[in-house]
Amino acid sequence: MEFLSLAKTFIDVPVLVKTFVAVFVLADALGNAPIFLVLTKGMEIEQKNSVVDRASLVGTAVILAFAFGGQTVLDYLHISMGSLEIAGGLLLLMIALKMLEGHTETPVMEQGRDVAITPLAFPLLAGPGTLTSVMLLMSDADSAIGHFSVAIGIVGAMFVTWFIVRQSSRIDHWLGAEGAIIITQLLGFLLAALAIEISSSGIRELFLK
Numbered sequence: 001m002e003f004l005s006l007a008k009t010f011i012d013v014p015v016l017v018k019t020f021v022a023v024f025v026l027a028d029a030l031g032n033a034p035i036f037l038v039l040t041k042g043m044e045i046e047q048k049n050s051v052v053d054r055a056s057l058v059g060t061a062v063i064l065a066f067a068f069g070g071q072t073v074l075d076y077l078h079i080s081m082g083s084l085e086i087a088g089g090l091l092l093l094m095i096a097l098k099m100l101e102g103h104t105e106t107p108v109m110e111q112g113r114d115v116a117i118t119p120l121a122f123p124l125l126a127g128p129g130t131l132t133s134v135m136l137l138m139s140d141a142d143s144a145i146g147h148f149s150v151a152i153g154i155v156g157a158m159f160v161t162w163f164i165v166r167q168s169s170r171i172d173h174w175l176g177a178e179g180a181i182i183i184t185q186l187l188g189f190l191l192a193a194l195a196i197e198i199s200s201s202g203i204r205e206l207f208l209k
Contacts (some may be wrong), residue, residue, distance in 0.1 A: 019153025033168035053117035059125035082205030088123030089199030099188030
């Protein structure tokens with residue numbers, strides 16, 4: 001009981017829970033785990049684990065940065081959230097088209113490109129929807145305790161996301177060559193649809209409001 005009372009002194013539990021749920025759902029660990037497998041195909045387990053570790057750290061840092069100062073930066077650079085959504089959607093669409101080409105004998109991404117940064121950290125884990133949500137949550141939290149609770153919620157959600165995506169490396173052992181081809185093609189199609197949805201949301205934000 002004393003611990004709960006102490007926690008309530010420093011943490012706004014409703015704000016923390018709301019932030020945790022929003023970030024976890026939007027980061028979509030279960031949906032992104034298979035995409036992670038395709039993007040890291042051909043890597044050793046240690047390399048894959050390193051990629052998901054970096055992606056989670058970068059994604060968490062980006063989300064926290066946007067929560068505390070994202071709107072200020074976007075306003076200063078005159079960048080709207082709609083423009084951010086269109087850019088993220090185009091990036092995902094380029095990757096999806098490569099997946100649909102069916103060159104499954106080599107990794108989807110070019111050698112030397114760090115997939116942990118793009119597209120895993122952004123825009124998959126820290127997508128426009130997540131960034132928008134945390135900025136709104138932070139603006140609604142009108143106290144230091146509220147802001148701290150938002151930050152704790154973000155870190156907690158991203159920790160659970162990291163754990164889930166990291167387990168996806170084990171799935172790679174169960175997939176044969178044919179399974180990899182089928183999954184790559186299917187995920188390429190779904191990723192293309194997701195890319196168009198993100199971009200269309202940005203277009204609506206820019207031109208149809």
